[in-house]
Amino acid sequence: MVSPSPIAAASLPPAGLEGLDAKWSRLVTALDSREVERRWHVLDNRVAKPRITLVCVHGNPTWSYLWRSVLAAAPRDVRVVAVDHLDMGFSERTGQTRRLGQRIDDLDTVIGALGINSPVVVVAHDWGGPISLGWAGRHRSRLAGVVLMNTAVHQPAGSPTPRLIRMARSPGILETLCTRTTGFIKGTVRLSKKHIQRPVRAAYLAPYTTAARRRAIATFVADIPLEADHPSSPALDDVAASLACMDDLPALLLWGSSDPVFSDLYLRDLAQRLPGAAVHRYPQASHLLPEEVDVATPIFRWLETLDEGAGGYSAPVSGQPLWAAIERRHEDDAVAVAEMKGAEMVRSVSFAELAAAVAATAGGMAAAGIRRGDRVALLVPPGVDLTVCLYACWRLGAVVVIADAGLGPRGMTQALESAAPSYLIGVRRAILAARSLRWPGKRISVDSVGTQARRALGIWKTLDELEELGREAPMPEPPGADDVAIVAFTSGATGPAKGVTYRHHQARANRDAIAALYAITEEDRLVAAFGPFALYGAALGITSVVPDMEITSPGTLTATALAGAAAAVDATLVFASPAALRNIVATAHNLTPQLHNALSSTRLLMSAGAPVPARLLREVAKIVPNAELHTPYGMTEVLPVADISLTEIESVGTGDGVCVGRPVAGVEVAISPLDADGNATGPLTIDPEVVGEVCIRAAHVKDEYDKLWVTQQASAHPVGWHRSGDVGHLDDAGCLWIEGRLIHVIKTAAGVVTPVAIEHAAEGVAGVAQAAAVGIGPAGTQQVILVLVPDVPPRRAGLADFALADAVRGAIPVEVAAVLAVAGLPVDKRHNSKINRPQLSQWAASVLAGNRIERL
Amino acid sequence: MKVLVTGGSSLLGRTVAEQLRDRGEEVFLLQRRAGAPGFAEHLGDVADPATVIAAVAGKEAVIHVAARVGITGSWDEFAKTNIEGTENLLIAALAEGVSRFVHISSPSVAHHGRALVGIDAEPAEPELARGHYAKSKAQAELLALRANSDSFPVVVLRPHLIWGPGDTQLVGRIVARARAGRLATVGTGAALIDTTYISNAADAVVAALDRAPQLRGRAFVVTNGQPRPVAEVIAKIVTAAGLQPPSLRVPYRAAHFGGKVVERVWDRTGRDDDPPMTSFLAEQLATAHWFDQRETRRALQWAPAVSLDEGFQKLADWFSRQSTAEPH
Secondary structure (H helix, E strand, O other): OEOOOOOEOOOOOOOOOOOOOHHHEEEEEEEOOOOEEEEEEEEEOOOOOOOEEEEEEOOOOOOHHHHHHHHHOOOOOEEEEEEOOOOOOOOOEOOOOOOHHHHHHHHHHHHHHOOOOOOEEEEEEOOHHHHHHHHHHHOHHHEEEEEEEOOOOOOOOOOOOOHHHHHHHOOOHHHHHHHHOOHHHHHHHHOOOOOOOHHHHHHHHOOOOOOOOOHHHHHHHHOOOOOOOOOOHHHHHHHHHHHHHHOOOOEEEEEEOOOOOOOHHHHHHHHHHOOOOEEEEEOOOOOOHHHHOOOHHHHHHHHHHHHHOOOOOOOOOOOOOOOHHHHHOOOOOOEEEEEEEOOEEEEEEEHHHHHHHHHHHHHHHHHHOOOOOOEEEEEOOOOHHHHHHHHHHHHHOOEEEEOOHHHHHHHHHHHHHHHOOOEEEEOHHHHHHHHHOOOOOEEEEOOOOOHHHHHHHOEEEEHHHHHHHHHHOOOOOOOOOOOEEEEEEOOOOOOOOOEEEEEHHHHHHHHHHHHHHOOOOOOOEEEEEOHHHHOOOOOOOOEEEEOOOOOOOHHHOOHHHHHHHHHHHOOOEEEEOHHHHHHHHHOHHHOOHHHHHHHHHOOEEEEOOOOOOHHHHHHHHHHOOOOEEEEEEEEOOEEEEEEEEHHHHHHHOOEOEEEEEEEOOOOEEEEEEEOOOOOEOOOOEOOOOOOEEEEEEOOOOOOEEOOEHHHHHHHOOOOOOEEEEEEEEEOOOOOEEEEEEHHHOEEEOOEEEOHHHHHHHHHOOOOEEEEEEEEEOOOOOOEEEEEEEEOOOOOOOEEOOHHHHHHHHHHOOOOEEEEEEOOOOOEOOOOOOOEOHHHHHHHHHHHHOOOOOOOO | OEEEEEOOOOHHHHHHHHHHHHOOOEEEEEEOOOOOOOOEEEEOOOOOHHHHHHHHOOOOEEEEOOOOOOOOOOHHHHHHHHHHHHHHHHHHHHHHOOOEEEEEOOHHHHOOOOOEEEEOOOOOOOOOOOHHHHHHHHHHHHHHHHHOOOOOOEEEEEEOOEEOOOOOOHHHHHHHHHHHOOOEEEOOOOOEEOOEEHHHHHHHHHHHHHOHHHHOOEEEEEOOOOOEEHHHHHHHHHHHOOOOOOOEEEOHHHHHHHHHHHHHHHHHHOOOOOOOOOHHHHHHHHOOEEEOOHHHHHHHOOOOOOOHHHHHHHHHHHHHHHHHHOOO
């Protein structure tokens, strides 16, 4: 045995580092792979007989301190050890250059010396990833799973290496940045989007006080195999290759997507190598993820799911594929899809033409290399082209990504970066945006383009070319009911847009739920002015016509355009958003008697997408005299949930909240009661008048939130249920009443208060045009604040007239601390109707703290 | 029980004394001037040890309300009454074997000038408290809590902005200014403030006395638990007095600056009447201070019996009786 004296011995960290329990620290001695005795500093919560052991491996230039939150939050039967690599943290300074292969050996040595008998989950960050996965490859039988954060095992071909690492690697900079100064450490901490407190910053620097102690930081950076002939390249390639044998390994990928070093590029690479991985992207977080978000809670929640197994709820699967109606009517010359310009039908396809186009396009996509499971973004307005693309993708088994242009350029960029489609089909404007905003995906143009534009816009294929290609190509095998069909983005009205995935069986169930709810048969003809349902027109086997309107702003649909579309197909159904209905009512005076008459065969008008006021429906009823007016309740994650007609709205009268009707056939609704803190923690109940979060179970509930595993976990318990985030109750008759959003519940000392009912009460006071109730102050002792838009709006926002304030207090059964008056309430841009309560609450809190009154 | 109430001429002292007497306690008052028919009185200053020793002799409980309040005067004057006076009472009560001591403090002992929004009672901080009154009360509170022991339970209550019929401090000053046409809204008038109706505050003091052994060593903020914008509180008080709410507005910065000037003038000239504005008052009128009352109510097993609206009605009734008795 050789024991050369180390450059510096291992030591325990100094006392008092922020958040670090001194009891965790221990020194471990073992012989490394060269038979040299080495000493490591290790954090260890020393749980005896653990169910499982987490081995946490840091990267460069951090140390085991990175994992303190995981140690602190560990359940009693989970052992957590976090190792300082040799020459890093408080482990021994060997004075040698240790490359990746050696570091994997070292990790093997120290784990061997820790006496771990339970199954192991490795948890790694940054360059801890390749080291720990190297170890994992050697110990597959002991391995229960991996948790990876902002790391990489492979530089994807054709993509640039991280600029920051290239810079750090350049001669001259490396020594200065990493060794001579603490620049690299400080820089790493400073990359965070969240402000890292001074004591924590100091703790990261604590083991690296001298240039001698920092030497390994530079050698670590130099060891990153950016080049193929780098000495550590073979070792990294081995690690990447070993993952191929671990593709059934349970994995959790937690990712800060604002990381300038390990971008989403590496997340996609890892997700492909670990197909079973649960993925959660944090769009706002950067590199040092454990300092920016709570990683401990997701990790331990994920460990629980390993034991729970899959199981759970399985909904009945309906038989008919989404394209079945198109195939069934492949010889039918009836109009399938039509587009309008004014009152003129400018383009249409029959079912026969649609069937042929879908088959050819699907075949062509397959021939061009688009595979089942590949993601294809569809940035095409409703109409013939969208229908062809959509059903071709579904027939091929490609996953369509749908993001409403109403999200705006920023929201679209976020959505597409998150969904990461391999292909993007778009009209010219969308292709332009994709080019300039660098949206991911090979570009397929719906419009034909010249060679120059083709090169300038980076267009890969056109839709015509694909269709042409497919005329000779064989039809691909159809996807199964369990394949993913769609990633649809939520409106983003209540936060960043989230991707929601549906499998084919869920999309089928969705189609069937709509058909059953509105008794739709192939005899029906639809004016499709509401996006989500318009997609299902061909799947329902009905004629759909898209009226002339600016699709990003439904408020541009005029009564004339609607009636023109209805006349073109003798429509029996109209689906339109409330914003469209408002404009239709406003422009109804332009209708000629003839056009007015065209709306008389409409038997049903459905409006959804935002709350639909009864008085609006009453106005609409005058325009479509023979139609039943319906408004379904639901959300991107499940629609429809419940449905109510205008007649029913009139008969239920007023109550606490808005009555949205009874759950539709096949949908179960239950309430998770609120506790004193306003959290929906109670077991599900269908007892009437119990207030809580509305939970939904149905065959057409979404599969999951895309790359938002943590959000998915929070939204899907008990298993099979979807937590809507809405608060409400069921009444004696089984009708559902919505009282507001869970996050808008006001947590007063006297109990929780939901906003909608008191807003209605305030709006009943003379002189009040509109009202919003928000809470200010700490949860549990919040004060209820009413913000009013009076009939006569004030010139300056501030306290409401005292007499009006007293009248409002008198009308509301809960204590109201203050009544403010404004000229208008802040609403979301998208629907122009959902009150932005978080913004309003923040504003009210500032005003009532005594600050200068800012513009709202 | 023989109870000594100091500051018997104040609204709170008097109301507590009456409540205790009405339920059958033997109540003694310590105050500077005679004028409380129906009570046994000790006359004198709490800053005088001999007076205090004599007053505490034979008592089983002490409720220490007496304090020098206001915004003018030298530090020595505040320190003498508020700090030395409290120390005298604590020493005398300890020596006498008094079994309960309720010390009346103020939320300003933990107020550093920022808005207080839904917080519970934080520790008193003499270094950070603003102005002579708050600093001296902060030191007094710390002395009282330090004297606490199993055999000498001390409870501290910090009632916030007491008002009601007969109140010469808050109500009296506001109404006097309104009558003189000198009442203005400082800043936006929207800062939320907690206030306490007098009988609720007195109920809380009695509850603290009863539960002193369980609550010993703790401090509680006491309010009505109904914060309101400051302009609305002032308007309600003024309206109760049959006057018009103020239409004058002074921007916060102007009030704060003006207050500083006024303080200097009053300081230089030695005036001891109420200045029209001080920087402290400007701050108090323009920043939120409202409190989390959950722990106070749970621990004291007390809740306000009179709501703000009921209180304002009682105030209006009292004003109208006053004006019938002595028309202006």
